[in-house]
Amino acid sequence: MRRTIAIIFLASLLVSQVVAGDRHHKPSFQHHPAIDADSVHTWNALHYEVQLQLTPISVPHNLFIEAVTEVHLTPEIENLEVVDMSLHNMDVASVTLEGVGCAYDLTNDTLYVTLPQPHNPGDTLILVIEYSGYPELTGTMAWQVGIYYPSANMIYTHADAWGARNWMPCWDEPWDKATIRQKLIFPSEWTVVANGTFEDSTSAGGWTRWTYYMNYPMTTYLISFNARTDYVTFEQTSPYCDYIRHFVYPGHLGYAQNVLERVPEMIDAFSGFFGDYPFDTFGCAETPLSGAMENQTIVNLGEWVITGQSEITVAHELGHMWFGDAVSYIDWPEMWLSEGFATYSEALWNQHLGGMSAYHQYVLTNIKAPYVSWQGFNPPYPTYDPPWELIWSLLTYEKPATVLHMLRFHLGDDLFFQSIQTYFDLYKHGNASTWDLAAAVQDVSGEDYDWYFDQWIFEGGYPQFEYFAAWEPEGDDILLRVPIAQVQDDELIDFRTDAELYIYSGGNTLIDTITIEALPTQEIEILLTDEPDSIELDPVGWILCGKTRLESITEPILEASDPFIDDQGGNGFLNSGELGDLSFVLTNLGLPTGDLTVELTSTDPTLTVLEATRYVPALSFYDQYDFSSDPFPVQYNSSGPRWVEFHAEVSEQGGGAVIDTLVIWLPAGAPELLLVDDDGGGSSEVEHQLALDNIRRVYQTVEYVHPDSLPPLTDYSGVIWACGEELTNTLTADDQSLLQDYLQNQSGALLLSGRGVVPDLQSTDFFAYVLHAQANGATASPVVEGADPLVSELYLGIWGDAANNDIVEPDGTVGADTLLVYFPLSQGCAVKYDGDYKTCVIGFGFEDIKRDDPLYDNPEDLLAPLMVWFTGYTGVQEEPVRSVLPTEYLICQNYPNPFNPTTVISFSLPVASLVKLEVFDINGRNVGASLCACPGSHRGLPLQSWHPPGTHQITFNGSDLSSGIYIYRLTAGEFTASGKMLLLK
Ligand SMILES: [Zn+2]
Known part of the structure; x- marks a missing residue:
């Protein structure tokens, strides 16, 4: 079937209502390449002989x-007693076998015929069924199957899928093919065409009987007839096809002769690519169909194909005569064996017309690009057995057409076309599965290609490659090293593929075919005689992949992430005197390293690194080393909570130079604050945690179950109780x-917030x-300002x-x-009580405070003074928050890094400055700019805004970016600084 865009969309509507119920009855053929298509049913259809007298009553x-x-039919089992077949909504008058009446019952679209006596395989039975009725269209209004009578001069059928049963009894599944003779009796003014060879037409009493014989087995969804009172016809000739005759509207004859002019040339071309045209006749019939349909030997073309001169649609439907019609898929999950090949036929027709450049252009523009840009779902489904609403989608058309395109690259033209021809020759006029195709490829090539179909048909998606070139002298030659990483989503597999690598050097191009293994990272080495200028992976576009060439990487780029202390006591916190194991993940984003030595030191005398040296095996591009298997023992010698700064000095083993010194921050000491996550499963605690991390507070989060399940509140200097949206x-x-007991009897401190609290x-x-608070209604104000000296400078925006x-x-x-008060009417927004104990209750959810909005302060700007008030402790001395102004501009490495999907970039300003933060991908594209023009956009990047002196943070959200290296650049007044960060999804 060739579908228009409208049909793709509408097809998804069809499904759930019409056919979903049938799906689970169908046998699965997966991984059963040798299955006999007919053996899954109790009988095998051999031939249908249909006589239909059709009386138009009133349109539509x-x-x-x-x-x-x-x-x-012939039985497929011993002692076949009941023959079941599909039939929809007809009055059955009789069923006979050799003149003997049979009992029958039509229930749920199934006609059950009880045979007079059991029959066995080898017997041939002819059941004669007499019936009449008003055939219904089934399916949705958008895409129905059955006999259409849309206007007084037009009757046509559409049977894909499960539509033939609407006018004839049959076993209505793709794997049971049979020959068919249709004797169609219409009022004599109608011209009728059906599948196969025209045998005769005879008239009597104002009726004409048209007889067509399809002498090759056909699946039921391809059965069709079309009739029109004013069809005009024209004929063509081809050495590969006995008889070509088209049926079109009289007013469209000129259009049709033009768009169908090359049909004989197409038949010749495809016979050359695939093998001889498999049938005796061919033709196209114009219908009001909104798409086009590959009915066997008589394609239905929507009017738009004729008037819109869509020759490529004709090529697609003609390609189906080989694939879909002659070689039919064995079951619906293998839809791609029909549509993928028909879509690929479009590219081959372009090759025939314009050579290989036209072929590649068509694949890139009309097949690969639409699939790659298709955002229909995530993660991608496999091409095999997609959800029914996607069975006619880019999953079964464009994706597998590119799979055939890639197979051509892997095999080369000779073996590829030999494989296709072998497959066609073996299975024409029968059914085939993906594994039958794989077997044909193996027979021809001598190599096992199961992995190829497993990967591209039975798995979803495609790879995203990142790579770069590095080279060095090796004797008299140059050793080119090409590190390649696969950075597609984690849900997807790592892919294996061959690919062309173009190596440009002094005006020459060397093309080397490399094999990329199914590994997250690898390095290809190629010995060259001359130094290269640059390289490019698969510039022709043979491979279905995303590819990014990284520039200007000349050294290892090391990053530390996921720092963690596994404490001896196991409560997650390093208490006084306690030993723990410090680990983190080391990632190399640049050139491969040799074996490494890592020396870890603490900048805080209260935290001792007991064993400072660890050895790390060589890290190639994107390799990671996780120290949790060989962590650094540490000991804490203080009782107070604090964040400790560690330096990890990384050098090449054997006294090599220091590559980098990485800074790691970790909390130590018993937690000073308890965060009670009591938001009914919401995520308000995340905003609290981010704010607490940003002000370097040591806290413990506890999911609220029951008050008795909380740790003793007196263990903490303060409690933050988060009710979120409850x-x-x-x-x-x-x-x-x-x-109340904790506050009044233990001099506790409580911060309480949530939308419903008041x-x-x-x-x-x-x-x-x-x-000590009282409620006084609500307000629509989205802005809050500080009213107490504690927060006098504060200005907050509120979501929600x-x-x-x-x-x-x-x-x-x-x-x-x-x-706090709501702006501008100074209505109370938060009440603090500072007596024998401390409380603060806020009239909105803390998590609803806007972050990184250039107009407002951040949530931690409210939390910081409150926590100083609670604990009497200002947090980490090394990073004062809103206390001492910085003396110079400073931009810090983003944290965490690598990140997914958010990371925080901190910067300090000695004076109020106009600040601009930009983020670029590795190719220099500004990935923040287009989306950050409005404050509070989802990436959280203000385009440019004034910031007061002090230390600030901006959270960058890369949730809609792909994994990779990004550069951030901060401009503050005259000062500019930039850094690299890695998004790893
Ligand atoms: Zn098609």
Whole structure:
């Protein structure tokens, strides 16, 4: 079938309603290459003899048929007693076998015929079924199957899929092919065409009987007839086809003669590519179909093909005569064996017309590019057995057409076309599976190609390669090294493929065919006589892949990520005197290294690295080494919580030069803060954690189950209770009494927030007498500013539903004050109580504070002073937050790195500055600019904005970027700095 864009979309509607129910009844042929197509059913159809008298009653759609169909069959099992066949909504008058009546029952689209006596394989039975009725269209309005009667002069059929049963009894599945003779009786003014050879037409009493015989086995979804009162016809000749006759509308004859002019040339060309045309006749019939349909020997062309002169559609449908029609797929999951080949036929027709450059141009532009840019789903489904709504999609057309294109590259033209011809010759007029094709390729090439079809048909997606060139003298020659990484999504496999590598040198081009193995990283070595200028992978576009050539990498690029301390006590925190194992992941983003030595030192005297030296085997491009299997023992000698800075000095083993010194930050000491994740499964804790990390606080997150399951609150200097978007059941009565005891009897400190906290708790004693707050309605204001000296400079933007911005005021108790107010009316937004204990309740969710918006402060700018107030401790001394102003411009390496999908870039400004942060991919494309023009865009990059003096962070979100190296560049006033970061998905 050739589908228009509209049909792809509409086909997805068809599915769930019409055929989904049938799918699970069908046998699976997967990995059964030797299966006999007919053995999965109790009988095998040999021939259908259909006589149909068709009375048009009123348009649209109202037809009456009277019919006699003979089903010639042979049993596939011993003692066959009941013959089941498909038939939809007909009145069956009789079923006979050799003149003897049979019992029958038509239920759920299945006609069950009880034979007078059991029969065995080898017997040939002819069941004669007389029936009549008003044939229905089934399916959706968009794509229905059955007999169409759209206008007074046009009747045609469309049977793909499961449509023939709407007018004839049959075994309506693709694997049971049979010959068919159709005797179609219409009022005499109609011209009728059907599959196969025209035998005769005889007229009597105002009726004409048209007889067509399809003498080659055919699947039922290809059965068709078309009739029109004013069809005009014209004929063509080809040495490969006995008879070519087309049926078109009289007003379209000129168009049709033009667009179909080259049909004989196409038949000749495809006979050369695939093997001789497999049938005796061919023709096209114009219909109002919205696509086109490869009915065997008589293709239905939508009017748009004729008037729009779509010769390529004609080529596609003609290609189906070899693949789809003569060689039929064995079952629906193998759809690609029909549509992939027909789509590839389009490229071959272009090759015939314009040579290999036209062929490549067509594959790149019309086949590969549409598939690659198709964003229909993620991760990609395999081409084999896609979900039914994708069975006529780029998965089964364009993707497998590129698989054939790549196979041609792997085999070379001779072996490729020999393989295709062998496959065609073996399975024409039968059915085949992917493994039958793989076997044909193996027979011809002498090599096992199962891996190829496994990878490209039974797995989804395609590889993304990143590579670069490095070279060095080797004796009198030059050793070219090409590190290659596969950076496609983790859900996808690593791919194996051959590919051409073009090596450019002084005006010459050397083409080397390399084999890329199914490995995440590898290095290809090629010995050259001359130094290369540059290289390029697969410039012709043989391979279905993404490819990025990395430039200017001249040294190893090492990164540290995922730092972690596995403490002896096992609570996740390094307590005073406790030993632990420090590990991190070392990644090489650049040239391969030799064996490495890593020396780890701590910049904090309270944390001792007990064994500082570790050895790492050589890291090639993108290799990672995880120290968790051989970690660095460390010991903590302090009791206080703090973040400790480590330096990992990496050098080549054997006294080589230092390659890099990596900085790693980790928290140590008992956690000072408890973060209670009580948001009913939401993710509000993430924003809290990010803010706490950014201000270098040591905290422990606990998922709330029940107040008794929490660790003793007195172990912490403060509790942050996050209720997120929960509107009810924020703090239970038990929670309230636990917190009241902790606060009033233990001088505790509590930060409480959540969208529902104020309305849910406002009538409780806890709210009035512990938090010392009172509620006063809600406000739509999205902006909050500091009202208390603690946060006097603060200016926050709030996401979320304004209905959840609750007004909360202090109750007048000494020590209770307004902390934040909604702008501009100065309505209370947060209340702090500073007495024997400390509390702060906020009238909106902390997680709803905007981050990295140039107009506003960040969430941690609110959290930092509150935590200083709670703990009396200002956090890590080395990184003061909003205390001492920086004395110089500074931009820090992003953290974490590698990252997925967010990372934070910090910078310090000595004076207020106009700041611009840009992010580029490795080819210099600005990946942030197009999306960062508005503040708060999803990548969080303000285009350019004023920042006050101090230390700031911007979070970069690469969620819609692919894995790879990115460069960030910060411009602040006269100062510019940049760094590399790695997105690893
Ligand atoms: Zn097709």
